[in-house]
Each structure stands twice: as structure tokens, then as C-alpha cells.
Amino acid sequence: MAEPSHSAGCRECSGTGYVVEQVLGHTARARRCACYAACPSCGGSGYLLVSSVPSPVAQVCPCRHLDERISLFNRVGIPAAIALASFDSFRSWSPDHAASKAAAEDFAHKFRSDQPTKGFLLYGRPGAGKTHLLSAALRYLSLEKRVPCRYVEFMLLLSDIRAGFDSNRGHMEVLRPLIQVPVLAIDELGKERGTDWERSMLDELISRRFNSGLTTLFATNYFVEDRAVPETPGRVVRTRSAEFQRDAESMTLAQRVGDRVYSRLNEMCVFVKLDPGHDLRKDRTGSGSAGFWKG
Numbered sequence: 001m002a003e004p005s006h007s008a009g010c011r012e013c014s015g016t017g018y019v020v021e022q023v024l025g026h027t028a029r030a031r032r033c034a035c036y037a038a039c040p041s042c043g044g045s046g047y048l049l050v051s052s053v054p055s056p057v058a059q060v061c062p063c064r065h066l067d068e069r070i071s072l073f074n075r076v077g078i079p080a081a082i083a084l085a086s087f088d089s090f091r092s093w094s095p096d097h098a099a100s101k102a103a104a105e106d107f108a109h110k111f112r113s114d115q116p117t118k119g120f121l122l123y124g125r126p127g128a129g130k131t132h133l134l135s136a137a138l139r140y141l142s143l144e145k146r147v148p149c150r151y152v153e154f155m156l157l158l159s160d161i162r163a164g165f166d167s168n169r170g171h172m173e174v175l176r177p178l179i180q181v182p183v184l185a186i187d188e189l190g191k192e193r194g195t196d197w198e199r200s201m202l203d204e205l206i207s208r209r210f211n212s213g214l215t216t217l218f219a220t221n222y223f224v225e226d227r228a229v230p231e232t233p234g235r236v237v238r239t240r241s242a243e244f245q246r247d248a249e250s251m252t253l254a255q256r257v258g259d260r261v262y263s264r265l266n267e268m269c270v271f272v273k274l275d276p277g278h279d280l281r282k283d284r285t286g287s288g289s290a291g292f293w294k295g
């Protein structure tokens with residue numbers, strides 16, 4: 001029987017050469033698949049000679065730059081909860097899902113490092129799969145196209161900057177790698193309190209990226225358009241914090257981030273609504289708990 005390794009038939013990697021793993025407490029990690037330990041197709045040169053008339057032509061072997069692509073993916077910073085997210089594992093439950101996936105996939109396929117590419121901004125209520133699509137796009141770009149990418153949750157980034165101040169590090173030390181990376185995904189935009197300082201950090205980050213022609217992707221729970229937020233069914237007692245929460249939820253993205261940042265977002269991104277109308281995490285877990293899923 002023929003050697004079963006290093007083929008599209010590999011059960012672990014389907015012939016891609018890499019396997020992505022979910023390890024609790026760590027960001028998503030990829031490793032070289034055992035079937036690619038040594039490449040029997042190209043002998044490690046990264047090229048295959050394919051017979052052709054009048055003479056054989058060299059074709060890129062799937063193993064080319066494999067280690068570099070894997071190490072790029074391992075630096076993206078995709079959270080463990082969403083480590084296995086890919087376009088293939090994204091389930092389209094609604095027309096919004098199908099359209100959002102198509103937009104993210106189209107972006108990833110067309111992305112080019114040598115010219116500015118407009119990013120996308122996903123908006124809608126939590127639990128619909130926005131983080132999944134951000135991660136899937138970064139996975140595709142790093143593992144398939146060898147594009148350096150980073151993922152950040154905006155609130156956590158602000159905490160990192162504040163922690164830097166405590167050890168006498170300026171904000172630029174934290175921001176610089178994010179200003180320079182070819183593709184940056186900013187998740188949970190608008191969840192911050194919205195102080196002048198927070199807005200100035202966001203403005204600096206995205207304005208510098210925009211001026212350098214770099215691509216930025218976003219996801220936010222805040223809507224672009226005005227909408228009425230329904231009261232939670234069955235709530236009898238109106239508490240102050242519930243009222244506050246409802247007021248915050250009914251704010252638009254422009255109100256959350258300010259007009260200046262909002263108009264910059266418009267220049268940088270195509271806005272894509274992903275809001276099927278109910279919280280899918282509740283459907284999956286039956287309890288309303290976020291479990292091992294992220295929005």
C-alpha cells in the first residue's frame with residue numbers, strides 16, 4: 001500500500017500541513033502536522049516539478065513557508081475560547097450569518113500586503129459569531145497567506161497600557177507593535193467607558209494605521225443605526241443599574257466612540273451587520289452562559 005502521509009487524505013490536517021490546537025489558558029496555537037515532519041513531495045525545497053508541455057514547470061509545494069506561517073499564527077493572540085474558529089467551522093444560521101461570512105471570506109481572499117485593503121466592521125448583539133469571523137479571517141491570512149496579524153480586545157489593550165504606566169512604560173511601547181502589524185483586529189469596540197483618554201488611545205492607534213495604509217478589522221456590540229432596546233421580558237422591578245445598562249445598550253456606535261473615531265471607521269471599513277435576532281450562546285448551552293464560546 002502507498003505511503004498514506006502528506007496528502008489531502010491526512011485526517012489531522014487535511015493536507016494543509018498544520019494543526020490548530022485549543023489549550024486552556026493559552027492563545028490559539030498551531031503546529032506542524034506529523035505527516036509533514038519531512039516533506040516527501042519536494043524534499044524540503046518548497047517547490048514541485050510538475051510535468052507540462054514543452055517543459056516541466058516549478059509549482060509551490062504546500063509545505064512552503066509552513067514553519068513561518070505557523071509561527072505567524074502563534075503570534076496573532078487569538079483567545080483560547082475561539083482557538084479553533086475558521087471559515088469552515090462557522091455555521092450560517094441566518095441570512096446575516098451567510099452575508100457576514102461572505103464579506104469576511106471575500107476580504108481574506110482578496111487581501112494584498114502591497115496595497116491598502118479596506119477592512120470590515122462587524123456589529124450586532126453578543127453571541128452571533130463576530131469574534132469567530134474576526135479570528136477566522138486572521139487564521140486564513142496568517143496560515144494561508146503568510147500575513148502577520150494581531151487580535152486585541154480593546155478593553156484588555158487599555159489595561160495593558162495602564163499597567164505599562166505603573167512600570168514607567170509609555171503608551172507607545174504597548175501600541176507600537178499594533179500600529180505596525182499589517183492586519184489588526186480590534187474586538188469589543190465601544191465596551192470601554194468612553195473617557196477622553198480612552199478615545200485618544202483609540203484615535204491614535206487607528207489614525208496611525210490608517211495613515212500608513214494598514215488594514216484594521218473591528219467587532220462591536222453597538223449598532224450603527226438607532227434602535228429600540230426591548231425591556232427584558234418578565235422584569236417587574238426596574239433597578240437603576242438595569243436602566244443604566246439599557247441606556248448604554250441603546251447607544252449607537254457613533255455615540256460610544258465619538259464622531260471623530262466613527263468617521264475614521266467609515267473610511268477604513270465596510271460595515272457588516274451580524275444580528276440574527278437572538279443570543280445564540282443561549283441556544284448552544286441552554287443556560288445563557290457564555291461557556292466556551294465568544295461573540
Ligand SMILES: [Zn+2]
Nearest residue numbers: 010013033035
Ligand atoms: Zn497531516
Ligand SMILES: [Zn+2]
Nearest residue numbers: 039042061063
Ligand atoms: Zn514540500
